[in-house]
Amino acid sequence: VKEVANLSLVSSACDMVSAAYASTKESHPYLRSVCGAAERGVQSVTEATASCVQPVLATLEPHVAAASEYASKGLDKLGEKLPLLHKPVEQIPSDTKELVSCRVAEVKHCVSS
Numbered sequence: 001v002k003e004v005a006n007l008s009l010v011s012s013a014c015d016m017v018s019a020a021y022a023s024t025k026e027s028h029p030y031l032r033s034v035c036g037a038a039e040r041g042v043q044s045v046t047e048a049t050a051s052c053v054q055p056v057l058a059t060l061e062p063h064v065a066a067a068s069e070y071a072s073k074g075l076d077k078l079g080e081k082l083p084l085l086h087k088p089v090e091q092i093p094s095d096t097k098e099l100v101s102c103r104v105a106e107v108k109h110c111v112s113s
Helices: 001-004 008-028 029-081 091-112
Strands: none
Touching: 001 008, 001 029, 008 029
16 A cells, blocks of 8 residues: 555645645635544544454454565556556646657658658
């Protein structure tokens, strides 16, 4: 989970969503109170779940470590095949536009030849 969260694409997307959430919460007083209640509820559930799940996680630790290693290798391979995972969200549209422009230029050149 940490590796996925550290990918530039995921990290920048989370930052954008977080900023939009904070902005919305600040600009709409009614939503602020609803969001605050939801946040407190999620925090309570998370704390209660963490204390219950901890003994089970301790028992499953070797299996979780093996699955984590396997997932990490898969993520590395995916990162090699999809380099956009290492780019921030803001950069993807401009890179896509540039790629399409290059391809269109190549097609125009081929057609004119």
